[in-house]
Amino acid sequence: MTPLCRRLGIDLPVLAFSHCRDVVAAVSRAGGLGVLGAASMTPEDLDRDLTWLDRECAGRPYGVDLLFPAKSAGDDPAELAGRIPADHRAFVDALRTRWGVPVRRSEPGHNRLGGMPTEIDHLMTHANAHALWEVARAHPIRLVASALGPPPAEVRAETTRRGMLLAGLVGDPRHVRHQLAAGVDVLVAQGYEAAGHTGDITTMVLVPQVVAAAGDVPVVAAGGIATGRQVVAALALGAQAVWTGSVWLATAESDLDPVVKEKIVAAAATDTEKTTSYTGKPTRQLTTVWTEAWRTPEAPAPLPSPVQQVLARDTVVSAFEHQVTPVMGSAAGQAVGLVTGVRSVAAVLDDLRMQMADAVEAVTRLADDAG
Amino acid sequence: MTPLCRRLGIDLPVLAFSHCRDVVAAVSRAGGLGVLGAASMTPEDLDRDLTWLDRECAGRPYGVDLLFPAKSAGDDPAELAGRIPADHRAFVDALRTRWGVPVRRSEPGHNRLGGMPTEIDHLMTHANAHALWEVARAHPIRLVASALGPPPAEVRAETTRRGMLLAGLVGDPRHVRHQLAAGVDVLVAQGYEAAGHTGDITTMVLVPQVVAAAGDVPVVAAGGIATGRQVVAALALGAQAVWTGSVWLATAESDLDPVVKEKIVAAAATDTEKTTSYTGKPTRQLTTVWTEAWRTPEAPAPLPSPVQQVLARDTVVSAFEHQVTPVMGSAAGQAVGLVTGVRSVAAVLDDLRMQMADAVEAVTRLADDAG
Known part of the structure; x- marks a missing residue:
């Protein structure tokens, strides 16, 4: 060795x-x-x-x-939320309506649901x-x-x-x-x-x-x-x-949600992408309707970290809570193409x-x- | 073996x-x-x-x-040139003026200069x-x-x-x-x-x-x-x-121009990028003022292949002919970071x-x- x-x-x-x-x-x-x-x-x-x-x-x-x-860039969620421009909030509100994502049940930052990647909430x-x-x-x-x-x-x-x-x-x-x-x-x-x-x-x-x-x-x-x-x-x-x-x-x-496990098994390497849409920093994630929405011409540019995370997390967490499967994803590398x-x-x-x-x-x- | x-x-x-x-x-x-x-x-x-x-x-x-x-998409250079929109041509003309790239000397498609990658001209x-x-x-x-x-x-x-x-x-x-x-x-x-x-x-x-x-x-x-x-x-x-x-x-x-050889030796892996600015298809190239210009907010979207190539080649070839070094590049992979x-x-x-x-x-x- x-x-x-x-x-x-x-x-x-x-x-x-x-x-x-x-x-x-x-x-x-x-x-x-x-x-x-x-x-x-x-x-x-x-x-x-x-x-x-x-x-x-x-x-x-x-x-x-x-x-x-x-x-x-700041520790106070309320202060960070205050930095979100109105058109970013409107963009996400429109997505939630289109996808049927309800208001989240849990307190932000205290999600204890099994099966959800924790990065997005804290x-x-x-x-x-x-x-x-x-x-x-x-x-x-x-x-x-x-x-x-x-x-x-x-x-x-x-x-x-x-x-x-x-x-x-x-x-x-x-x-x-x-x-x-x-x-x-x-x-x-x-x-x-x-x-x-x-x-x-x-x-x-x-x-x-x-x-x-x-x-x-x-x-x-x-x-x-x-x-x-x-x-x-x-x-x-x-x-x-x-x-x-x-x-x-x-x-x-793994305690990842079974819906996301299935997505990982089905995913090709090209079903992952680098995106700033979750946290404001570039991370490789499974492609979902969320990552796709932030690549459309009508999308505003993602906000800097951690303001983008404050904007994103309620929608993403709620999608797991309510099993809105097209929105559910995970950080994932190209190696998912080798997982069968x-x-x-x-x-x-x-x-x-x-x-x-x-x-x-x-x-x-x-x-x-x-x- | x-x-x-x-x-x-x-x-x-x-x-x-x-x-x-x-x-x-x-x-x-x-x-x-x-x-x-x-x-x-x-x-x-x-x-x-x-x-x-x-x-x-x-x-x-x-x-x-x-x-x-x-x-x-077409074999006739004159017909292909006719498909170039006026604002694309104006964008490239402004770049040529800014960089001081003269009119090319050789006939398009018949460049016999040593030292230039041939892909761009044919x-x-x-x-x-x-x-x-x-x-x-x-x-x-x-x-x-x-x-x-x-x-x-x-x-x-x-x-x-x-x-x-x-x-x-x-x-x-x-x-x-x-x-x-x-x-x-x-x-x-x-x-x-x-x-x-x-x-x-x-x-x-x-x-x-x-x-x-x-x-x-x-x-x-x-x-x-x-x-x-x-x-x-x-x-x-x-x-x-x-x-x-x-x-x-x-x-x-290698018969590549010595200016470009020096760039290859100096380049890090991150001094290459995937770009459609040469041919309209995504190819990995050394980063140059040309590739950078097509990433700026004022740049039009590169044209489809091979129309983009017809738009690009006179400027790129002339830069080699007249040794306008910031414009001179080459197809190159991330392996250039290992060439010393x-x-x-x-x-x-x-x-x-x-x-x-x-x-x-x-x-x-x-x-x-x-x-």
């Missing part, structure tokens, strides 16, 4: 990002590293899930993914990120990932004190030096094809560039990876492990191990021929 | 697309397969270059890349494609690649008669069945990061999808590949060889072989650990 796998204490070079603690535990128990996407949780929910993971992972390592926003503010870190640092986390920009100095100091590894995500080789300056232990090179916040450089091009810029710091490849052959490809590119996400959305353990059914985490990982062996054999046969 | 390499008669699983016959010959002599990009040549120039290659490749195999457009019409095929089929070509859509039945029949392999390019797994129905011997899976005409699916995701859909037909991976580690990654994904292009633009043998200097073809391939060995060793070490 790679040196990074040994440091993480895993025997499969696969990190698995999920908002669902059941997926995280299943991956960690199977020899990979489950990473809980916690950036949009409430501190109370995070503490509950980490306490559960401490027990369910049975001593196997797990990770947590957080955002540490450098600056926040504003990613500096205050919330700080509160989450206060909760997380008390748990025996093996890896802390900073998903947007370099981690702050106090997080670096605290992870060192507690023996946690710290990872930083980059989408451009020019951002590597900022992460190295912040002292990260691991770089996650995330390509254009990934779900969530991405740049324009693809995994195939980005990973070798980040490896070249990283010096001795190990690199994890992210973006488009769902199969064992791709894991071996990433290792050939110089990565020491892969970061996966979309492949877990439609697993049996709802399966257990263990079944996905069994296949992945076999595919890895096939790919290693294909590559070593090449070496034998050349030798 | 892979079965496809044996069929092609090469010992390095690297196909190298270039408009420059010197690059093609150098790659073929070094054990790869040079592929001459001939779609925009005149039949006379193609015959001259193939006669030269028959001699210079010294018995080593080479290929030719052609377009077989299913239908042509209209890719059905008549021209047919004339090129009439020339090409008389030469001992090992591989004929159809770069846009499935090849016509007469080309399939003729390549079979002459023992040539026929390859078809795909950018979406849903296009595979059309190519298989046309009887191709090889599928080239070309990702979003490639130069030229591309779709939105990245190489990392597209290659496994095309391999899965291809059955027994071998797949070549294209898009973003410039290094030996990426070659091994592509083989791990199930490809039997790679298709390269951008890495050859800045080689010593002007080197000989042999030096690039020597490095690539060494990197391949490193990657194979990294992957086999993984297998040894797991075993």
